[in-house]
Amino acid sequence: MKIEIISDIEEMQAFSDGRRRQGQTIALVPTMGFLHAGHSSLMSRARQSGDILVVSIFVNPAQFGPGEDFATYPRNMKNDLSITGEEGVDIVFTPGDKALYPEGYETYVSLTNLPEHLCGTFRPAHFRGVATVVAKLFNIVTPHVAIFGQKDYQQLAVIRRMVRDLNFGIQIIGAPTVRDPDGLAMSSRNNYLTARERPAALSLYRSLMKAAQLVQSGVRDAARVIHAAAELIQSYADTKIDYVSICDPDTLDDVKTIDRPSLMALAVRVGKTRLIDNMILKP
Amino acid sequence: MKIEIISDIEEMQAFSDGRRRQGQTIALVPTMGFLHAGHSSLMSRARQSGDILVVSIFVNPAQFGPGEDFATYPRNMKNDLSITGEEGVDIVFTPGDKALYPEGYETYVSLTNLPEHLCGTFRPAHFRGVATVVAKLFNIVTPHVAIFGQKDYQQLAVIRRMVRDLNFGIQIIGAPTVRDPDGLAMSSRNNYLTARERPAALSLYRSLMKAAQLVQSGVRDAARVIHAAAELIQSYADTKIDYVSICDPDTLDDVKTIDRPSLMALAVRVGKTRLIDNMILKP
Numbered sequence: 001m002k003i004e005i006i007s008d009i010e011e012m013q014a015f016s017d018g019r020r021r022q023g024q025t026i027a028l029v030p031t032m033g034f035l036h037a038g039h040s041s042l043m044s045r046a047r048q049s050g051d052i053l054v055v056s057i058f059v060n061p062a063q064f065g066p067g068e069d070f071a072t073y074p075r076n077m078k079n080d081l082s083i084t085g086e087e088g089v090d091i092v093f094t095p096g097d098k099a100l101y102p103e104g105y106e107t108y109v110s111l112t113n114l115p116e117h118l119c120g121t122f123r124p125a126h127f128r129g130v131a132t133v134v135a136k137l138f139n140i141v142t143p144h145v146a147i148f149g150q151k152d153y154q155q156l157a158v159i160r161r162m163v164r165d166l167n168f169g170i171q172i173i174g175a176p177t178v179r180d181p182d183g184l185a186m187s188s189r190n191n192y193l194t195a196r197e198r199p200a201a202l203s204l205y206r207s208l209m210k211a212a213q214l215v216q217s218g219v220r221d222a223a224r225v226i227h228a229a230a231e232l233i234q235s236y237a238d239t240k241i242d243y244v245s246i247c248d249p250d251t252l253d254d255v256k257t258i259d260r261p262s263l264m265a266l267a268v269r270v271g272k273t274r275l276i277d278n279m280i281l282k283p
Numbered sequence: 284m285k286i287e288i289i290s291d292i293e294e295m296q297a298f299s300d301g302r303r304r305q306g307q308t309i310a311l312v313p314t315m316g317f318l319h320a321g322h323s324s325l326m327s328r329a330r331q332s333g334d335i336l337v338v339s340i341f342v343n344p345a346q347f348g349p350g351e352d353f354a355t356y357p358r359n360m361k362n363d364l365s366i367t368g369e370e371g372v373d374i375v376f377t378p379g380d381k382a383l384y385p386e387g388y389e390t391y392v393s394l395t396n397l398p399e400h401l402c403g404t405f406r407p408a409h410f411r412g413v414a415t416v417v418a419k420l421f422n423i424v425t426p427h428v429a430i431f432g433q434k435d436y437q438q439l440a441v442i443r444r445m446v447r448d449l450n451f452g453i454q455i456i457g458a459p460t461v462r463d464p465d466g467l468a469m470s471s472r473n474n475y476l477t478a479r480e481r482p483a484a485l486s487l488y489r490s491l492m493k494a495a496q497l498v499q500s501g502v503r504d505a506a507r508v509i510h511a512a513a514e515l516i517q518s519y520a521d522t523k524i525d526y527v528s529i530c531d532p533d534t535l536d537d538v539k540t541i542d543r544p545s546l547m548a549l550a551v552r553v554g555k556t557r558l559i560d561n562m563i564l565k566p
Binding site: 009013017020021023100104105106107108109110111112113114131132135136139140142161162165166167168169 | 292296300303304306383387388389390391392393394395396397414415418419422423425444445448449450451452
């Protein structure tokens, strides 16, 4: 099957409906485009999980706050189509802003607990925007399975919870973070980094490594691990910590003592670029 | 096909999935049970609209506020099964509270505008509860078409808007209000009314009739029509008006001059029973 680009919502729905009636399974990778090797790994995971592989490309205005980088978020459809072509994608779904959020739009999906942690406290309507657009994409593409990256850990947790709570009959797969050889987690926002800022961007991964070492050497006090990680990050120029947190991987509630697998998650501004990363610490 | 009762969410999903794969269409009538002739009319409308007719019976805790009548809401499964049997229903879906809202539940569908009118101002989380449970039922039953009564006009408007906004590929049909011979709109809550209160309950329908007469006789000033209707209602003992409103049928924004078809909607407490009714006024 040759790659096909669909922009129209009803055409996408009709396509999926037809394939479902033929008994085929659909795998979806929702993206905001500017695809990189991290997305490629999601696509190849999805390729194994369904007969039809759909990649959506949509920079979702509802998940950006005022003053955030919606307008400048990087876009490169030509390169995106080249990557999706290489990955054997069947359908690239590229709806327009006005089609997904027409005039008078007023319905949102929101969670009461998970967004009160980590990034949600810095980006108040972000996860409402994420949950809403993903619910919409699920209703349009009607996938059997959808793949999300673990790099956006809280997003993955929010989507798993939404799928369970709203009874979407969709399997959610979390795929491991893909890193550059130097350890930097792949992100479309890495594109913002200047050559000068790149070393400071590595502070996220290095602080996670440092934390893992401390836990492996027997440290169990979360505050001590967080302090060491923060110190490491602050030793780089141009870094500003939003948060460094060690928490329960399911509820995202803070963990005081690392006596079971715990999520270490962090968000750091490097110059004007906000980067996130995370890792499970195993005592 | 004999009527079948399904309580399990996954069994319901698997049933619908199987039927959809066979190319059959599914019609859903969501109810809170204690079925009456109003529901029967929804079912016979649905019977024409799909190969498989599913009626859900679930008293949804999320749409009742503190101090409202969740605990006392009337239930009569035996009679409900008799009515669904008569109406040729294929599946009665009766999920449990804990199955639909398990521990840790935290995802809600809400609208920012429509619930800020009419009943929404008196029942703050009501339409969030309605939108959420209907989204869940849509994901579980995956109907092609769903039928709701026009008696709950604002609910119907909220669901139409949610379906459009969240891209549910579901046709929504609004079915006309069914009335007792004396004009009282059928409602499971009429069961609360004492014989003494019944005449006062008729004040809703009579005030709508009065309003229609005034508009037909040339009155265009909404305030004057509302005043006449309210006066009529207040002439009955034991009535307390929550609101009498004339508004745009789509946005529910107040209308000052009735120069196009406008919705007259009202909520009145008769003793302890809260009743609603509505009508389109045509100039």
